[in-house]
Amino acid sequence: MTDERMGTGLWRALRRLPPGSGVVFRHHATPAAERRALFVRVRRIARARRLVLVAADPPLPHARHGRVAGATTWPAHDRREALAGVRAGAAVLFVSPVFATRSHPGAAGLGAARAARIGRGLGVPVVALGGMSERRWRRVRALGFAGWAAIDAWV
Structure with a gap:
């Protein structure tokens, strides 16, 4: 689970997760444009590390x-x-x-x-x-x- 409290610790957490682990992207309080950019970055890391990624709300409407x-x-x-x-x-x-x-x-x-x-x-x-x-x-x-x-x- 992600949220704003993680700060830059988010990147360490993504590196620590074993392949096949899941990430629920939340960051509800982040402004929409910034949230979408952050999601894109998390998605790129998740794909590279073979992590399952779902979004708590848009920006990705197909994984909820x-x-x-x-x-x-x-x-x-x-x-x-x-x-x-x-x-x-x-x-x-x-x-x-x-x-x-x-x-x-x-x-x-x-x-x-x-x-x-x-x-x-x-x-x-x-x-x-x-x-x-x-x-x-x-x-x-x-x-x-x-x-x-x-x-x-x-x-």
């Missing part, structure tokens, strides 16, 4: 994250949202926040077991998001998560 029909990825904070994502055609569900995170100030984390139940049995990969780190991933992967995502863990 969010509440749109045909979504590639979908955020799910509860079972209802997970089911909606599957109905919308999501290929991957991001369940969050598994743990407390700066992205959701003041919100308690769901906890690993509760987060795992949100997407269990829906037939799509479920990715743990929210307060995740490599150490926490080792703790939760046995619960059925297909992977983990983060912002702060990369910077």
